[in-house]
Amino acid sequence: MSAVRTRWTEILVASAVLAGALEVAGLHSPLRLAVILWFVLVCPGMAFVRLLDLDDAAAEIALAVALSIALAMAVGGAALYSGLWAPGATLAILIAITIAAAVAPVARARPWRRP
Amino acid sequence: MTPTTETRQARRGDAQGITDLPMPAVEARTEEPRARLPPILGRVDLGETARAAAPLIVPAAALLVWALSLRRISPDAIGATGLVSVLPATALVPLVAVTAGFCVNLGRRRAAGWVLGLHVLALVVMLYSVTAIVEPEPAFEPAYRHVGIADFIARTGGLDTTIDAYFNWPGFFVVVALLTRLAGLRDALPLVRWAPLAFNLLYLAPLLLILRSLTNDRRVVWVALFLFYATNWTAQDYFSPQATAYLLLLVVFGILLRWFTPPVAPVPPAPRAALLAVAIVASAAIVAMHQLTPFALLAGVLALVLFAGCTARLVPALVTALIAGWLAFMTIGFMSGNLHSLLSAVGDLGGTLSSNVAARIGGDPGHRLVVDARLALTAAVWGLAALGWWRLRRDRRPVRAATALFLAPFPLLVLQPYGGEILIRVALFALPFAAYFAAAGLVALTRTPSVFRSLSTGAVMVGLLAAFMFARYGNDRMDAFSPGDVVGVRALYRIAPPGSELIAASEPLPWQYRDYAGYTYQRLTTLLPGPPPPRGRPHRPLTYRIRDVLASTVPGRAFVIVTRSQIAGDDLVGTSGTPARLVMQRLDASRLFRVAYANPDARIYVLRSTPAARG
Numbered sequence: 001m002s003a004v005r006t007r008w009t010e011i012l013v014a015s016a017v018l019a020g021a022l023e024v025a026g027l028h029s030p031l032r033l034a035v036i037l038w039f040v041l042v043c044p045g046m047a048f049v050r051l052l053d054l055d056d057a058a059a060e061i062a063l064a065v066a067l068s069i070a071l072a073m074a075v076g077g078a079a080l081y082s083g084l085w086a087p088g089a090t091l092a093i094l095i096a097i098t099i100a101a102a103v104a105p106v107a108r109a110r111p112w113r114r115p
Numbered sequence: 116m117t118p119t120t121e122t123r124q125a126r127r128g129d130a131q132g133i134t135d136l137p138m139p140a141v142e143a144r145t146e147e148p149r150a151r152l153p154p155i156l157g158r159v160d161l162g163e164t165a166r167a168a169a170p171l172i173v174p175a176a177a178l179l180v181w182a183l184s185l186r187r188i189s190p191d192a193i194g195a196t197g198l199v200s201v202l203p204a205t206a207l208v209p210l211v212a213v214t215a216g217f218c219v220n221l222g223r224r225r226a227a228g229w230v231l232g233l234h235v236l237a238l239v240v241m242l243y244s245v246t247a248i249v250e251p252e253p254a255f256e257p258a259y260r261h262v263g264i265a266d267f268i269a270r271t272g273g274l275d276t277t278i279d280a281y282f283n284w285p286g287f288f289v290v291v292a293l294l295t296r297l298a299g300l301r302d303a304l305p306l307v308r309w310a311p312l313a314f315n316l317l318y319l320a321p322l323l324l325i326l327r328s329l330t331n332d333r334r335v336v337w338v339a340l341f342l343f344y345a346t347n348w349t350a351q352d353y354f355s356p357q358a359t360a361y362l363l364l365l366v367v368f369g370i371l372l373r374w375f376t377p378p379v380a381p382v383p384p385a386p387r388a389a390l391l392a393v394a395i396v397a398s399a400a401i402v403a404m405h406q407l408t409p410f411a412l413l414a415g416v417l418a419l420v421l422f423a424g425c426t427a428r429l430v431p432a433l434v435t436a437l438i439a440g441w442l443a444f445m446t447i448g449f450m451s452g453n454l455h456s457l458l459s460a461v462g463d464l465g466g467t468l469s470s471n472v473a474a475r476i477g478g479d480p481g482h483r484l485v486v487d488a489r490l491a492l493t494a495a496v497w498g499l500a501a502l503g504w505w506r507l508r509r510d511r512r513p514v515r516a517a518t519a520l521f522l523a524p525f526p527l528l529v530l531q532p533y534g535g536e537i538l539i540r541v542a543l544f545a546l547p548f549a550a551y552f553a554a555a556g557l558v559a560l561t562r563t564p565s566v567f568r569s570l571s572t573g574a575v576m577v578g579l580l581a582a583f584m585f586a587r588y589g590n591d592r593m594d595a596f597s598p599g600d601v602v603g604v605r606a607l608y609r610i611a612p613p614g615s616e617l618i619a620a621s622e623p624l625p626w627q628y629r630d631y632a633g634y635t636y637q638r639l640t641t642l643l644p645g646p647p648p649p650r651g652r653p654h655r656p657l658t659y660r661i662r663d664v665l666a667s668t669v670p671g672r673a674f675v676i677v678t679r680s681q682i683a684g685d686d687l688v689g690t691s692g693t694p695a696r697l698v699m700q701r702l703d704a705s706r707l708f709r710v711a712y713a714n715p716d717a718r719i720y721v722l723r724s725t726p727a728a729r730g
Binding site for chain 2 (some may be wrong): 019025026027028032033034036037040048049051052057058061062063064065067069070071072073074076077080081083085086088090091102
């Protein structure tokens with residue numbers, strides 16, 4: 001596992017823990033806004049995208065943001081349409097997804113790079 | 116050379132291309148290498164440091180001068196030509212400086228990507244955060260409405276698909292509701308002001324992905340980015356579903372171009388499936404978010420598969436299924452009442468052009484200048500794109516994928532007038548690829564380093580930027596809101612009991628950001644369409660006609676609001692109904708209505724309980 005990928009694992013787990021802690025604490029501050037924006041819009045997607053080992057920062061960021069928005073929409077939308085709207089629970093699911101993907105072992109027979 | 120670089124050079128045939136970046140000559144080293152010392156002990160080479168920092172000077176200095184020269188302005192001070200009329204020269208000169216710095220670095224043999232990128236970044240900040248800094252309140256009426264819809268979802272935890280179309284495509288609002296609740300915000304208003312800058316910064320990554328898939332030439336990539344930002348006058352990057360859907364659209368196109376459109380090396384099954392999954396998930400999010408963008412997506416992926424050999428052949432079918440499924444099952448509330456009107460507009464190209472172009476060429480002479488600037492800017496970009504396309508074709512360079520994606524959105528013109536905005540949206544969807552072709556043409560012109568050619572490129576870019584400032588911010592006299600406009604709306608919510616009928620004389624108005632379903636929102640231009648009767652002809656007094664169209668004539672339950680922004684809007688672009696200024700004069704003199712609130716920029720009228728005989 002490369003150093004960059006290990007660093008992403010730490011960043012993603014730390015972001016997830018921080019987002020959860022700020023939500024539980026109920027702190028009203030710009031820090032909470034910044035952390036929530038960063039976590040919800042980048043981290044869940046990046047947890048998956050980094051596994052692709054794209055070797056291109058712009059591509060990774062683009063895909064991570066798109067996937068994060070789609071995941072937030074899917075989890076939040078599912079809660080909304082099922083009548084179970086609960087932002088705290090939605091965040092918990094996103095945190096679980098992020099941490100699971102971030103710490104998941106990368107088992108590939110042959111490493112792949114983008115063409 | 117890594118396998119990656121090798122493959123990409125081979126696939127685009129750029130090794131001998133006209134737009135290739137000249138490789139720096141390797142200098143022979145004759146002197147003895149210096150002994151390496153720990154940095155802290157080594158002597159600082161000031162000359163080397165200065166040379167390394169030199170490329171930063173222009174964008175940094177330009178940003179500093181620009182930031183120091185900006186001051187809060189009153190929307191009243193803005194003239195009919197928009198924001199340019201009130202910006203000091205010191206806020207405009209930095210744009211020219213950054214353009215000059217960009218062109219100088221472009222002409223260098225060692226055109227470092229990060230240096231060009233810094234100039235583009237400075238340009239993005241200056242172009243897309245200017246209104247956030249100088250205008251006292253967030254601009255654009257629809258942005259306030261979007262805040263209200265997200266607020267409804269956050270408060271109720273539900274959807275009411277009968278209210279309007281937004282609730283049938285709620286994806287963006289779900290995410291915003293989630294973010295505001297998690298961030299502990301009362302509503303999403305604090306996010307509105309900086310949304311254009313945030314979206315444009317977010318567009319950078321997928322645009323890089325797209326452009327690097329089309330060419331290996333860094334100069335073409337960065338010039339295309341510069342042109343994209345310098346000509347995107349469409350202003351669809353405010354706090355909105357379409358801005359988010361556009362971001363996702365760029366990502367999907369980027370994935371398909373980079374990994375699935377020939378010539379590309381085969382991608383192993385597992386990453387191929389993962390990349391396709393990301394593209395499909397992003398497509399699904401687009402479908403759940405916006406009415407028009409899914410059709411631009413479908414047109415784009417179909418064009419890539421049919422005309423550019425994209426190997427992701429299932430994607431058009433999957434996108435079609437997603438759109439059909441969403442329309443069939445998730446938008447019943449909207450479709451049941453609007454299907455006929457939607458279908459009747461299909462194929463009406465004349466009506467589309469009339470509502471998109473002819474209807475917009477009117478109003479104040481200053482506004483006509485703004486419309487002319489928009490048309491000229493679009494024509495200039497498309498003209499430069501045609502030049503670049505011709506150069507690429509002449510030099511036997513691959514153009515299919517970019518051509519397919521440039522042309523793909525144009526069939527949307529025959530589908531829908533989209534409230535008179537379809538031409539704007541088509542220009543936006545085509546812009547990344549128009550910018551690519553235009554950049555290829557401009558870089559081809561400057562392949563041979565020459566002061567004249569660099570100056571010509573710089574002059575073209577400065578000309579485009581000048582047109583952009585009029586085209587993009589030309590309507591700011593009405594798009595921008597004064598504190599009086601906003602305080603007036605706040606007073607309206609304070610005064611009007613829930614369930615009341617709120618009527619705006621005209622548009623725009625910064626309302627609906629709260630209690631979206633708690634009031635009935637109307638506009639006099641809709642309730643009483645058409646110009647007021649001419650003088651001398653017998654007619655029912657305006658105030659009586661207003662009372663006649665109220666849904667409820669219960670006293671104290673119907674409010675009419677007239678603001679500075681509405682009057683500015685009427686003056687600037689005209690109105691389809693009675694001008695807001697005339698409404699205000701009539702209501703001031705009326706015995707049917709009384710003034711419930713007034714400040715210098717806003718007046719609120721309420722239906723009296725005991726109207727006098729005279730209107």
